[in-house]
Amino acid sequence: xxxxxxxxxxxxxxxxxxxxxxxxxxxxxxxxxxxxxxxxxxxxxxxxxxxxxxxxxxxxxxxxxxxxxxxxxxxxxxxxxxxxxxxxxxxxxxxxxxxxxxxxxxxxxxxxxxxxxxxxxxxxxxxxxxxxxxxxxxxxxxxxxxxxxxxxxxxxxxxxxxxxxxxxxxxxxxxxxxxxxxxxxxxxxxxxxxxxxxxxxxxxxxxxxxxxxxxxxxxxxxxxxxxxxxxxxxxxxxxxxxxxxxxxxxxxxxxxxxxxxxxxxxxxxxxxxxxxxxxxxxxxxxxxxxxxxxxxxxxxxxxxxxxxxxxxxxxxxxxxxxxxxxxxxxxxxxxxxxxxxxxxxxxxxxxxxxxxxxxxxxxxxxxxxxxxxxxxxxxxxxxxxxxxxxxxxxxxxxxxxxxxxxxxxxxxxxxxxxxxxxxxxxxxxxxxxxxxxxxxxxxxxxxxxxxxxxxxxxxxxxxxxxxxxxxxxxxxxxxxxxxxxxxxxxxxxxxxxxxxxxxxxxxxxxxxxxxxxxxxxxxxxxxxxxxxxxxxxxxxxxxxxxxxxxxxxxxxxxxxxxxxxxxxxxxxxxxxxxxxxxxxxxxxxxxxxxxxxxxxxxxxxxxxxxxxxxxxxxxxxxxxxxxxxxxxxxxxxxxxxxxxxxxxxxxxxxxxxxxxxxxxxxxxxxxxxxxxxxxxxxxxxxx
Amino acid sequence: xxxxxxxxxxxxxxxxxxxxxxxxxxxxxxxxxxxxxxxxxxxxxxxxxxxxxxxxxxxxxxxxxxxxxxxxxxxxxxxxxxxxxxxxxxxxxxxxxxxxxxxxxxxxxxxxxxxxxxxxxxxxxxxxxxxxxxxxxxxxxxxxxxxxxxxxxxxxxxxxxxxxxxxxxxxxxxxxxxxxxxxxxxxxxxxxxxxxxxxxxxxxxxxxxxxxxxxxx
Numbered sequence: 001x002x003x004x005x006x007x008x009x010x011x012x013x014x015x016x017x018x019x020x021x022x023x024x025x026x027x028x029x030x031x032x033x034x035x036x037x038x039x040x041x042x043x044x045x046x047x048x049x050x051x052x053x054x055x056x057x058x059x060x061x062x063x064x065x066x067x068x069x070x071x072x073x074x075x076x077x078x079x080x081x082x083x084x085x086x087x088x089x090x091x092x093x094x095x096x097x098x099x100x101x102x103x104x105x106x107x108x109x110x111x112x113x114x115x116x117x118x119x120x121x122x123x124x125x126x127x128x129x130x131x132x133x134x135x136x137x138x139x140x141x142x143x144x145x146x147x148x149x150x151x152x153x154x155x156x157x158x159x160x161x162x163x164x165x166x167x168x169x170x171x172x173x174x175x176x177x178x179x180x181x182x183x184x185x186x187x188x189x190x191x192x193x194x195x196x197x198x199x200x201x202x203x204x205x206x207x208x209x210x211x212x213x214x215x216x217x218x219x220x221x222x223x224x225x226x227x228x229x230x231x232x233x234x235x236x237x238x239x240x241x242x243x244x245x246x247x248x249x250x251x252x253x254x255x256x257x258x259x260x261x262x263x264x265x266x267x268x269x270x271x272x273x274x275x276x277x278x279x280x281x282x283x284x285x286x287x288x289x290x291x292x293x294x295x296x297x298x299x300x301x302x303x304x305x306x307x308x309x310x311x312x313x314x315x316x317x318x319x320x321x322x323x324x325x326x327x328x329x330x331x332x333x334x335x336x337x338x339x340x341x342x343x344x345x346x347x348x349x350x351x352x353x354x355x356x357x358x359x360x361x362x363x364x365x366x367x368x369x370x371x372x373x374x375x376x377x378x379x380x381x382x383x384x385x386x387x388x389x390x391x392x393x394x395x396x397x398x399x400x401x402x403x404x405x406x407x408x409x410x411x412x413x414x415x416x417x418x419x420x421x422x423x424x425x426x427x428x429x430x431x432x433x434x435x436x437x438x439x440x441x442x443x444x445x446x447x448x449x450x451x452x453x454x455x456x457x458x459x460x461x462x463x464x465x466x467x468x469x470x471x472x473x474x475x476x477x478x479x480x481x482x483x484x485x486x487x488x489x490x491x492x493x494x495x496x497x498x499x500x501x502x503x504x505x506x507x508x509x510x511x512x513x514x515x516x517x518x519x520x521x522x523x524x525x526x527x528x529x530x531x532x533x534x535x536x537x538x539x540x541x542x543x544x545x546x547x548x549x550x551x552x553x554x555x556x557x558x559x560x561x562x563x564x565x566x567x568x569x570x571x572x573x574x575x576x577x578x579x580x581x582x583x584x585x586x587x588x589x590x591x592x593x594x595x596x597x598x599x600x601x602x603x604x605x606x607x608x609x610x611x612x613x614x615x616x617x618x619x620x621x622x623x624x625x626x627x628x629x630x631x632x633x634x635x636x637x638x639x640x641x642x643x644x645x646x647x648x649x650x651x652x653x654x655x656x657x658x659x660x661x662x663x664x665x666x667x668x669x670x671x672x673x674x675x676x677x678x679x680x681x682x683x684x685x686x687x
Numbered sequence: 688x689x690x691x692x693x694x695x696x697x698x699x700x701x702x703x704x705x706x707x708x709x710x711x712x713x714x715x716x717x718x719x720x721x722x723x724x725x726x727x728x729x730x731x732x733x734x735x736x737x738x739x740x741x742x743x744x745x746x747x748x749x750x751x752x753x754x755x756x757x758x759x760x761x762x763x764x765x766x767x768x769x770x771x772x773x774x775x776x777x778x779x780x781x782x783x784x785x786x787x788x789x790x791x792x793x794x795x796x797x798x799x800x801x802x803x804x805x806x807x808x809x810x811x812x813x814x815x816x817x818x819x820x821x822x823x824x825x826x827x828x829x830x831x832x833x834x835x836x837x838x839x840x841x842x843x844x845x846x847x848x849x850x851x852x853x854x855x856x857x858x859x860x861x862x863x864x865x866x867x868x869x870x871x872x873x874x875x876x877x878x879x880x881x882x883x884x885x886x887x888x889x890x891x892x893x894x895x896x897x898x899x900x901x902x903x904x
Contacts, residue, residue, distance in 0.1 A: 111749070111750065125764045126764070
């Protein structure tokens, strides 16, 4: 029975059957075979790919002889290459049956996917390997870089060391040079002064007349000696500046006065060539300056004489005007001289530099003037600059603060010192150098000590009369004065003997200092920790500096005062009645007395009277404290007799300390200083 | 241990599907001082040719052939980190198989040879349509396009790609390698490519010679 298979089912088949003739051409084909392009008339090998064609002859020869299963062939079908698995068997009539399966094609498709996945994995592997290679290359580069860095860092260290050595030796050389210059200059000045003096004497014809030729020669000698003196002076000034030995002497002055002095100096020096020297009047709104007048004058003198040197016609004008910022002033020296080429405008401020110009060769100069001026301007807290055009003239401009920064700082320090901080102990620092004073101030800021500055012994003496410091720091190298005498003074007087004194010097004079009674000694420079530790030790060693006598019958009141002053430098002595109070005042010699108005055996007046009689207790300041509502008359009387009156209700730690300090100040420290009294200084508070 | 012995051992491993054994063979070769190039050409590529011949003799099926290819890929991947490399020469190459060409392994081999010679190679894989080739060239800014072709059936696709690239990117140099080259010397001359060769090593040699010793100018 033949099976009648419908076409739609034929579509589902994956096998095909062909009948071939003896040459391999298709004789009959089923629908699947035809779909592969193997239609009747077509030679099968013609539709195979190159590889399969090689297989065909072998396969077909076997199939003609007998049953041959299991060969794979690749058919180039209209829809593409198709892999088939075929078998062949001969027919008696010479035909050959060919049966094939499309199943391997499906496998092939799946294998294709797998192959794709495989290729992708291989790709990823390569990428990973490449990245690893790049990383290791980068690593090597980094290692190399690291090595180079280490090398160069080693090199830097060596270089740094060399630079340090060089700079050390330069510093030493510079010090030697400064000393040499300073010494040699001094040595020069003496004979130069002799030459100048003798020349002047000869020129004044004291010892007989001179002929014209001799006079001319003497004038030459004088001029040479003068310019040599100028040079030596410049060199000396510069070496002083370099060594930092220049003291700043500030004071307030109107610019008009400075200009008028300069006008006087230059009057005989203005050349007869017709160059005009004008000091313009300062603008009227310009306030007085508070800085170093001498240094400004020195700069202006230098600038003006320079300007005169390089100006053959026209004028030299000096003026002052407000600066670019508030509280700064600008001095200008403007000339109509030869001017300075832009490339030289910075060089002229270097030492020993002079610009090539015919006039330069004519005029004399050390080449130090402008360098000196610039340094002076810096010391004044400002700067010096130049604006110039060749053949048009130059303008030198110095802009400085109207009030020297150190003066401002000092004012602040003085201002602070006028208000004693009740929580800190005052330390009188006698020191002429502002910078050093600022240093002490910085050192003691935040410590338990407050700096009271005194920039001269005179000021120190004045201050110690009006306040009692916890200690004195005394700089022995005060400019122009000997502080040893001051130390002796302090230690000789009973009133100040027990104020500890810390002596500071630049050279070791400990023996002398101790002999004169110094309590502590130090060679500069000192360290902050050391200073604070010393000051604290001095306080402890001396014991409490101020003794406060509390005369009050109420135990709680005494307790309160004692508690209030517990962690201060005041020692509290207590007395319960008039008799006890007066006795203790005489024996214990307190610095201040806190006196209750009402006592068991009398009133405050009895105590005050008793204190007045005895010279030992007469000047001890007394603070009356009371809880009684006082009459106007009582307040008046008490105010005359005592330093201050406070009510017990308003007594607090701060008030107590403030009153004690006030009392100590007003009482001239409360003992022994002549001429100090308490008359008329009383005040009432809260009563 | 000579190359033929290694090749036979590798072929055995491929046919029996023994991945580990194939790697052992590679390591043994490296251990004996056989060069990576010889392992590529004398062992892996030669074994692949043998696999093809075995299929032609109907001794193995296509499925077996696929397993063998996968093992060859694995072996190449194993060798990749050991490639001896020249310094980078500055030339960038895009390597591709034309549309329909599924034989990736020969192209992979060529890619490794180019890397050894100092080329910077990007590989697009088997069966890359013309549009993807152009895109790859633009993306990598390659100086050279290398096309790998194994089966002559795909020659028309290769020609289309060559013409397309010449029209769109005339500055790109073209080279062709693979088994199909043997049968198409004439048409290659007509296509006007820079050089061609059947074997990967020969192709790279020719390419280097054509580009000049001086590297990328």
